[in-house]
Each structure stands twice: as structure tokens, then as C-alpha cells.
Amino acid sequence: MSIKVIIAGFKGKMGQAAYKMVTEDPDLDLVALYDPFAPEEQVAGVQVFKSKEDLKGLTADVWVDFTTPAVAYENTRFALEQGYAPVVGTTGFTSEEITELTELSRAKSLGGLIAPNFALGAVLLMQFAAQAAKYFPNVEIIELHHDQKKDAPSGTAVKTAELISQVRTSQEQGAPDETESLAGARGANFDGMHIHSVRLPGLVAHQEVIFGSQGEGLTLRHDSYDRVSFMTGVNLAIKKVVEGSELVYGLEHLL
Amino acid sequence: MSIKVIIAGFKGKMGQAAYKMVTEDPDLDLVALYDPFAPEEQVAGVQVFKSKEDLKGLTADVWVDFTTPAVAYENTRFALEQGYAPVVGTTGFTSEEITELTELSRAKSLGGLIAPNFALGAVLLMQFAAQAAKYFPNVEIIELHHDQKKDAPSGTAVKTAELISQVRTSQEQGAPDETESLAGARGANFDGMHIHSVRLPGLVAHQEVIFGSQGEGLTLRHDSYDRVSFMTGVNLAIKKVVEGSELVYGLEHLL
Amino acid sequence: MSIKVIIAGFKGKMGQAAYKMVTEDPDLDLVALYDPFAPEEQVAGVQVFKSKEDLKGLTADVWVDFTTPAVAYENTRFALEQGYAPVVGTTGFTSEEITELTELSRAKSLGGLIAPNFALGAVLLMQFAAQAAKYFPNVEIIELHHDQKKDAPSGTAVKTAELISQVRTSQEQGAPDETESLAGARGANFDGMHIHSVRLPGLVAHQEVIFGSQGEGLTLRHDSYDRVSFMTGVNLAIKKVVEGSELVYGLEHLL
């Protein structure tokens, strides 16, 4: 039996990618689209709702939300009240709002997900890195992005380093008396781990975590080529939240 | 408090590496060496025993065994009977012997390990690959070894493919109508997964598991440069078996 | 002084990419567009010509052609007759046509290029591979593409192998008595070199050439992420053909 899905914010880039993914998966059934500002009345036979009032009473399993921070909280609350398990990729929730929505989901016995990052491969890489660091405490991170990126290191690299630092005993890496003949060669230092940020045209978003131990090395690498990659995570989340009984924050909690 | 270790078979390559590792780790205390054919009476103050009879009654926690298939079973049984938790890298045990030794370990409430492979990074890679395959069923394996290796694919590649095939739904990869203009280009086919074996001088032992999904890729790579890499696993095992209450087969069971 | 460029076939995907590249390069000056079927009279102030007759007499340096096999020969001949150095990415020329156009270019003392592949990185990789193979005759090729690709190995991999085989003494690689426990593991055999084709969703077009020698390895890798990559080669060609005095076939002849 297929899962009935509503997509809120279907006109944006992520919403469009979600539309394509849902309509191409035979296990999913798109039952409604929602966007107060969309000019269309319907898309390929699926009705476009302009107000949440009109949606009330519609039978559906999952509410996929790629709208805007201003309305995401209200939308998610609405979804839970209607009995739809929410899968939300919109950012900007306060921790109070997440707590409140989680409690509501429990009261309703509904699963749900709010996730800042739906790139499944990136989430897996971070998990594996944290597992490996228990046994291989010597580790460096190289992240590589296009040369328009303004901040270094990337948020994912810092989050990876944080997760690693929670499981390994803090230690300074490299030779105790090492020196840099050119400043910065050894990269950024995060709790003794070194992080290196490469910026080149042509690159998209890539990360390598390299572990070294006596006589061996272990390298974990994630390559993002296209935003469509997020849809593997959205698809997974849709199929998981219908079996859940509580809203969670972060895709890793559904793995 | 340090762990008291006996090394059996300390004259071989693995035994020598184990000797070096144990004596360099302040948490470990080498209390005896065992080798019926060693000419030395002692090494750096540690007595070399020539018969198991003489060892009886010696206080120790762990018996590290890198001897030969002919005597490994008898040695492991001896260790358990004396109250030493065995860490055995010798091969050639029958499954009956392993079952019997496991039962003896339970009766004695002793931990222990018999492992065909102590390369921790290789074991972790296989575990991660099996975890990732649940979410990324499209995967290929490339293993790279020195050009003296006679068999292809490597045993580790086949074992990795087996572990992956246990968690993913079987599927043929590649375009349904793909063709090879040169036979073999698409590699070996294991349950729909493709495995490629590279053989070149200079290489040691390397493996890449590449997962592909919409718009992203995840690559896990292990590099073995030197047999000393096994010692990370032996060290880990020594510290784990003293807390165990049962002998296990395979390093993965101690992770 | 800037180079005056005409783009023929500016409405196709490659033509549009060329339009963007030329208009964004301050060293290039777009003086005309040509397309018999384009509805526009002009684009951002640049006239769109519908017939070659109307173009006669226009002052320009380079004719960029991304049209169709049916008209490419005629277009290239026209360009040379008008004194424009052609840069042609259209395929389908016979070798007689190329010879004829080359002779015409010599008579006119004009440079020019017809190229089946404008990916500069791929061309450089092939050149480097051929240089390295003189010193490192042990080599394997891994090419990785999206899983919709129907043929294996890729044309680029075969061309790379051909170039390598021209400079190295033919030799069978791998252990003389190596065996495959799974057929195809060792890949395709091209003059003793092994070629491996990986096909996974998410991948675009990638190639690795791995050389192995005693105690060392040399790896050359090219990644194509987007068709826009061809424009680096087109840009280079425009700037080179204005200094040439003969049409050549293949981007490598301009490096």
C-alpha cells in the first residue's frame, strides 16, 4: 500500500526536486500540493491548495515541507494536528519550538523529522567517522568546495570534528616539534585534529576524513554532485516517519 | 593496573611485531615468552619458556599466540585451562575446535579471541560497507594489490561483498542493456555487484568500496602498508578480552 | 586587442555555453550569431544572421561552430573562405573532408581546429599518461561513469590505452599464473593492460590511470562534472587558432 504524501512549498528548488522524487516512486502517492502563492490550480491532476483551511480533512500520511522559516513552525504544527507525519527541510526552528513539536507528536503518536541536512551520504560519513575514531584517534579532515564558498572550514567539517572529539581522547597530532615554513600549512586545529579547506572552481562539495594508524590508513569520502542528492534522504524519511511515534531532529536518528 | 601478557611464538614475524608492541605499551606488562625451539633463556629480562609444563602457575592475564596451526589448538586450550584469556592469530582451527574452545571459555568465564585478520581498518571498512549498503544499494568494489598476488578477487573483497549482500535487496547494477566491447571491462559479478581487481608493482593491499546514489557518492578506502598494522588489532584485542567472559571468532565481535 | 568571434549554432546546449563563455571573457568580442532557424533578430545587441550570404564581408577572427553534422563541413569551408579561423565542435567529418579543409586553411594561411572532444583535462590526462608510460610500463585504467552508460570500456579509456600502447613495450601485467575465482575480476585486457569500468548512479564521467613501479605509484585522475567543462577547451582554441596557419584535428595539437 502506497504512502500518501502532501508537498508544501513545491515551487522552490527543493520542493520541485521533492515533487519529482515523490511522483517517480511507485511506493509513494502524491495526494496534494500546497502553496499560497502558486498560480496553478493543479499539476498533472494533483490539486494545488492555497490555504491550510481547505486541506483540513484530507487523508494523507506524510507532510513534506520545503517552505520558509517564517511559516515552517506553523505548518509543522498544522500537519501534526491533522495526523500527517511531518518531514521538514526548512531551517530556522528554535529549540523551544522543536521541543514543543516533539511533545505534540508524542501526544498524537506520530513520527516526524526536522532535518538541517538531508544528504544521506554526509550523515553516514559522520557516523562512520565517529565510530572509527574510537579505534583510530589520529585523524585529519580535508573538505573541498567550489571557490565561491566564503567560509572555511565548512560547517560539515566542523560538525564531523565535533562528533569525533566526543569519542576520542583529546590529543595533539603531528610531531611535537613540527614547524611550518609557510604559515597555515598544517591547517586549522580543532582539539588537536587538523582540518584543511580546498577551494577550486569545478568542485561542488566533497569531504575526506583520513585516519592513520601503524602501517595502515582508512579514508572516508563523500562527494555531493547535485542538490538532487538530498532526495535520497527525503525519500528515506518519508518511509520511516510513517512507522514512528515521535518527531526527531536530525536524519541520523532515522538510520 | 597493567595487563600481564605471555607471547607464544615470539620468534616469527608476527610474534616479533607483537613483542615490540607489547613492550612499548605502558598499559601492558610482558611476563613471559614461550617458544620450544628458541635458543634464548631470556630476552631483555623476560624469561623464555620452552615447555608449557614450566609455565603452569605463572600469573598472567592474556596469552598472545602466533605459533603454527599444528599446535595452536593445544596452546589455546592450555591458556584457557591456566586462566589466561587467549588472543590467537594462528589459523587452521576447525569449527569443532572453535566450538569446543568457546564452551571451555564460558565454563572458565574467560574472554578470548581467535581472528583470521587483525587489520582493524579492514574490519571497520567491512562493517561500514554493510551499514551503508542498507541505504545505498548501488555499490562496486575495487581492490588493488601488488602484482605477485595470484588470486582475484581478494578474499577481503569477496567477504565485503558477502556482508553487503546480506543487507541489500539483490539487484543487477549498470544499464540493463549495457555491453562490453572488451570482455571483462565490467569486472566480476557477485550478486549483481561488480568487483574489480587491480594488480600493479609497488602496491601493497588496498580496497575501495564505492557507493553511488542520486547526485552523490560515498567511498570507503582501506590502505595496508605494512604487517605492523595488525598490531593495532592485537593491542585492542588484549585490552578487550580481559573484560570478556567468552571466546569469540573474528575481531569484529570485539568492536 | 580583443578577438572578434562569430558563433554558429548558438541555440543548442553547446552553443549556449559558448555564448556565455565568449560574452564573459573580456578578451573576446562577440560580433555575430548565426542560426538559420533562430526567431531572434538580435541577442543583447548582437545581430543574429539567418543566411551565410548576409555574413559575407563581416570582419571577424574566429568562427565557432556547434551546428549539426549535415552542415558543419559547408560551414567550415565558408568560414575559411571568408578568412575566419574555424573552431568546430560538430562531429561527422570524413577524413577526406578534413584533409581538404586542412589544405584550404594552408592556402589561406589560417589556423583552425576540428575537435571531437574539448575537455581539456581529459586531453591533458591522455598526454601525461603517454609520457608516464615510457617510464612506468605497468599501468591499469579505471573509468567511472553514471549507470545509464551502455558501453564499456569508455571511448576515452580505449583511446588512452591506445596512446599508452604506442610508447610502451607490449607486456602482460599481473602474476603470470594469476587466476580469477570470479570471471572478469581482472577487467578487460588491452595489449596486456587492464581496464576496469565502474557504473554507478550519481557519477558523471571520471577516469583514473594508475601506474605502479617498485615502491611507488603515480595516479592521474580526471573528473568531468558538467558539460560547461568543454568551454575551457573552446576558449583556449579561440586564442590559439588566431596565431595558427593551418587547421588541425584534435585539441592536443594546440597544447
Added chain:
Amino acid sequence: MSIKVIIAGFKGKMGQAAYKMVTEDPDLDLVALYDPFAPEEQVAGVQVFKSKEDLKGLTADVWVDFTTPAVAYENTRFALEQGYAPVVGTTGFTSEEITELTELSRAKSLGGLIAPNFALGAVLLMQFAAQAAKYFPNVEIIELHHDQKKDAPSGTAVKTAELISQVRTSQEQGAPDETESLAGARGANFDGMHIHSVRLPGLVAHQEVIFGSQGEGLTLRHDSYDRVSFMTGVNLAIKKVVEGSELVYGLEHLL
């Protein structure tokens, strides 16, 4: 016809590796060993000379020298005077000495080589990097070494950057307004190029040069696993100097 070789300094690590390489190559014929302090009179039938006086008049083609800085100049001069083409891996020559020896080699019409680095793959990588940088000016270097290395970046990385900076127009890479939230993330800056130094146990000596351009990337990687890798370069040099008529400094001049 085989090349007759003398090895000076055959007792050191490099000398021993050279001995093995020469005796295993059927194209080379070891005719003498030289070491004033060696106890042996001969090794596997080859005479060990203790003084250069005794060597005078011996027929040979090439003098391989892995001795010490103190005697290398004198040895090389001796070799040239006797008509042996020198292949010298010993360091410590002044530029005056090199000039003088080069002049002597011309007078004698003898080839020869003094080289600070015989790793052929590293030399090729540097050459390719300099060729690629003409077309791909956006480049970053990652060098990876064992964690006992005290200096960063490596000498090879700096030399690679120097060679690249000679062929590309100087430019600052990365976004003009990029910022580091952790100092050093963007690595060392050499003429606008960024260099990153990774230090981990298990690694030996590795270098990646990554070029990025619109929609594509080109990566050159060299891996040194073992000092035996230098012998490929020594072997090449022996076979080249016998055809030369001048001593050169740097293996690249023989490629």
C-alpha cells in the same frame, strides 16, 4: 650488449638497493664494488676494491655513487677521469663543483648525472603539474606524510609550487572575501596557491596536485611506499648516461 657498472658505497641502504637492482637487471653487468671500509674481498664473485688506485684501468661504463658528501666530489672527478659516466645520488655538491664536473664531462664527452632525488614518479608529477598549470591556473597542493616529519610543507610540495608559479600568471585563489573561522583552514599561501600538509601515522610520503576548472578537475598523485622506488630512477639514469655527452644536475634532464 650489457652496461658495465661499478657501485661505490655499496654497503649503505641506498648502495645495497642499487646492488640488488643492478644484479637483477640482465641488461646491466656489475663489474666492481668500491668501499674503502668494507671487510669483504668479494661479493658473489664481484671484487670489492678498497682504493681507487686499484680500480684504475678497469673497463666499465657507469660509476654509481651512493657514498658520503665528504668524498662524492672526489669520486665523481675520478670516475670522469677514468672514462666512467657517473650516476651520483650523494648530496652536498657546491654549484662550483657541479660546474667544474660538467665541464670535465664535456671535455671527456661523457654523460653523467648528479640528482638530489631519484624518485621518478615524483619528478614526473612535477613536470606534469607544470604543464597542466599553463591551462589550469587554479591549483592546490596536498602533501601527506608520516607524523614524525617535522617540517611543513614538504620540500617537494614547495618545489612543485615553484615550478607551477613559473608558468602561470600569479593569482590569488578562493573567494576574494573568504574568511577562516578556524585559522589555518585554507592552508599555506604560496604565490596565491594553497598548500596543505597532512601528518598521520601509517602514511609514508604522498602528494596530490589538484587542478580545478569550470565543470572539471584534474588530479595528479604520487605515492612513495618504499625507498626501493628510487632504483627505478637510478636504473633509468644508468641507461641514459651511457648515451650522453655531458653531466647534468637533476633527473628531469634525462626524461
